[in-house]
Ligand SMILES: NC(=O)C1=CN([C@@H]2O[C@H](COP(=O)(O)OP(=O)(O)OC[C@H]3O[C@@H](n4cnc5c(N)ncnc54)[C@H](OP(=O)(O)O)[C@@H]3O)[C@@H](O)[C@H]2O)C=CC1
């Protein structure tokens with residue numbers, strides 16, 4: 640069995656990791672941390688774990704991660720930065736769900752995250768964790784910087800078009816909406832039912848911290864600089880991201896975009912290209928590690944519209960983290976992830 644540690648076990652991404660790992664046939668959760676709930680049994684905080692898990696939270700300052708084969712960080716930004724270098728040095732394998740190592744240039748990270756980056760050397764070594772694009776590099780990675788939630792949906796949606804050099808890379812547009820769990824479990828007035836409910840709003844229009852990550856990833860796929868206008872929205876639902884992606888087709892683009900997408904993702908267990916004429920909805924992927932995608936060319940004109948949905952906590956975070964772990968350890972990629980989405 641693989642001994643696993645989770646730093647940040649009281650957050651939404653942490654408890655989702657637990658939901659998946661407690662049923663993973665090859666993983667055994669040895670340590671799960673919380674500063675605020677140290678000593679408390681997990682099932683006291685999360686009653687869905689009664690009878691499934693008799694672990695208690697430990698304080699991250701008390702150690703315990705040394706014996707783990709794989710350590711997941713499900714912590715806010717600028718937390719993994721402080722511990723990951725030591726773990727990696729000791730030969731432990733780390734999957735960081737935060738953005739601490741996602742940007743290859745630490746100076747760009749500092750600009751967007753507003754803190755000094757204390758281990759810039761590891762940014763170059765960290766492997767970006769989006770298996771459908773970086774799988775071969777994840778195999779031997781010591782540190783996986785897991786893709787963000789919006790960046791996952793956006794990159795999976797645009798990748799086939801960019802790989803085929805089918806679209807103008809100077810003017811991609813991504814209009815996306817996220818459920819409220821994307822903002823984490825910490826109390827924030829903006830996320831109260833009374834504030835976010837019965838409402839729909841854009842945020843971060845002038846510049847969201849996922850923009851440099853999205854442009855970095857898409858530029859790597861395209862092999863040239865890609866420019867994106869990214870507008871996120873908050874939608875009053877618990878889970879889910881819906882991405883509507885727009886691009887202008889170039890002369891010489893493949894005629895049959897449906898075929899392009901179907902061929903690109905034919906062997907991907909977690910990407911489902913819907914039949915022509917169907918459009919995805921977030922409820923079809925709730926709880927599952929699936930990205931559903933549709934490609935449309937409205938009225939046969941030169942704008943292509945891709946719609947993509949994921950569960951932000953699964954394919955956008957914890958499911959993708961387990962997928963990366965499976966790849967790193969040479970396990971079947973779908974192990975522990977064969978969960979069917981919840982309807983309704
Ligand atoms: N929510 C989502 O949809 C997604 C989240 N992510 C990323 O995953 C990470 C976790 O997100 P989420 O679960 O939503 O966040 P939450 O705010 O819900 O949880 C954060 C967790 O980190 C712990 N924590 C906070 N500060 C520290 C610290 N200094 N040292 C150790 N532990 C700490 C908290 O526990 P305690 O305070 O008790 O120690 C808590 O368990 C973030 O980086 C987020 O960006 C990525 C993709 C999607």
Ligand SMILES: CC(=O)N[C@@H](CCC(=O)OP(=O)(O)O)C(=O)O
Nearest residue numbers: 737738787788789817818821822
């Ligand atoms: C609705 C909401 O607030 N979403 C968060 C993004 C989700 C997240 O956790 O970001 P990472 O994927 O980078 O970890 C935001 O816009 O900042």
